[in-house]
Amino acid sequence: MEERELRPVPDWHTIPRMLRDQAARHGDVEVVVSDGATLTLSELARKASEVARALMALGVTPGDRVSVWAPNTPDWVVAAYGIWDAGAIIAPLSTRFKGIEAGAMLQRVGAKVLLVAEGFMGTSYLDMLAEVRDTLPELEHVVVLGDADPGTSRALRWDDFAAGASSISPEAAEERALSVAPDDLAEIMATSGTTGTPKGVMLHHEQLLRGYWDWSEIVTLREGDRYPIIAPFSHGFGINAGLLACVLRQATMMPIPLFVPDKLMDLIEERRISVLAGAPPMFFKILDELDGPDPRDVSSLRVAICGAAAVPPELIRRLLDRAGLDRMINAYGMMEGTVISMTRAGDPVEVIASSTGRAVPGVSVRVVDDDGKDLPPGERGEILVGGYGVMRGYWRDPERTAEAVDEDGWLHTGDIGELDEAGNLSIVDRKKEMFIVSGFNAYPAEIEGLLLQCPGVAQVAVIGVPDERQGEVGRAYVVPAPGGDVTPEGIIEWARANMSNYKVPRRVVLVDALPVNPNGKIDKPALHARAATEQG
Known part of the structure; x- marks a missing residue:
């Protein structure tokens, strides 16, 4: 659409x-x-x-x-x-x-x-x-x-x-x-x-x-849809793209007080779920179940919304093929800017996987350098957002409001991204997630996208950790693909052969699962806490 x-x-x-x-x-x-x-x-x-x-x-x-x-x-x-x-x-x-x-x-x-x-x-x-x-x-x-x-x-x-x-x-x-x-x-x-x-x-x-009427239009949320609200209502997505959107469109919301990933397939089968929103780990779970010895029935699923900086293209292809989805949507929004950009019907897999689509109507997106100068397509800088969705400000906090929204009404998101010639916005990372390796800016989301191309890697999360010689270096937590035969040494060797040297993680840790927060997104603070207790 x-x-x-x-x-x-x-x-x-x-x-x-x-x-x-x-x-x-x-x-x-x-x-x-x-x-x-x-x-x-x-x-x-x-x-x-x-x-x-x-x-x-x-x-x-x-x-x-x-x-x-x-x-x-x-x-x-x-x-x-x-x-x-x-x-x-x-x-x-x-x-x-x-x-x-x-x-x-x-x-x-x-x-x-x-x-x-x-x-x-x-x-x-x-x-x-x-x-x-x-x-x-x-x-x-x-x-x-x-x-x-x-x-x-x-x-x-x-x-x-x-x-x-x-x-x-x-x-x-x-x-x-x-x-x-x-x-x-x-x-x-x-x-x-x-x-x-x-x-x-x-x-x-x-x-x-x-904002959420337009979001619902693009998602094609409609009467008859059964939509579990997994994101907490205390979060902007849960209350607005869930509690509010369902009433806007006469869809049936199913509040989920405690999301248990292992019960996701039961939920889809028993309640005939048609719309599902979450982060990549949730959709990987669906695929693991579909590829198991007793495949589950997910034929009711119609639309999936995935909010993430980068979504593995293979994940989207497999969901479209194996789950029979009509639509897979990637989107970008934030509390301070409501709905910012979304992929659209007809977008190829590569656009859905590598970008959050184009700005929604009534919203403007710019990518600027440190001096506030607009950058051409393909160059990275901070994402600025304008339009009706920008917040009124922070309650009783004019100082931090002024830091976030400039005099011309542009919201400074703190996210690093780039636009392509068609206006599709790719989120490279949060400014605060970026780490510097020997003077080079390293973006975890970009490194994660590269490592997902390594054979045998199903999921990965990268953080920066302190290093005496290089200031900071990357540490990758990797979930091996089912039946995959990978080793930390093998992943690092592959990375050295396929990535710029400063992007290569210094250490790879194999894990059974990545920690996630209540919204289903990777819990990076938990990984930083874990890294602080690990040797090397």
């Missing part, structure tokens, strides 16, 4: 208006399916309004921040739309956060209400919150999601919270929802991961609707 074929986003302007229109037109469509729970669009709209009334009863006013600290569940979906109906701003917290980290983000955004899970994976979030509660003077209420018991904590049971809705009339709640303006903030998304001072990306209603 080319840009000219994208239908314009309907005349909604805000998420509450979008939900009401979808519920009125497609009320019987099942938009959420999870173990023991199913929600139609009309049921979601009704439950969201009840949550909005309960929040209003707690004193939530337009522009207040409400946080959600929970895994992906139907309750999370209802809570999000209820927060938006109340005119509030959702500020999600990662379930990986510990108490100090959650407290830092709650303090940063000045959250008035926190909706929290309890007991997920044996973790007491209420206990962790208790450690920092005294540092959060703006946090007035804590509500426990579902039927969990808050125990002796200063938290409301969900039933008690919901009962408060009776004090607010449906008419008052409707007036509140319809008073939300297109440029009102909808989200403040944490960007610092699980370490460091948190930053909160400010995104407003109209830009989110535009």
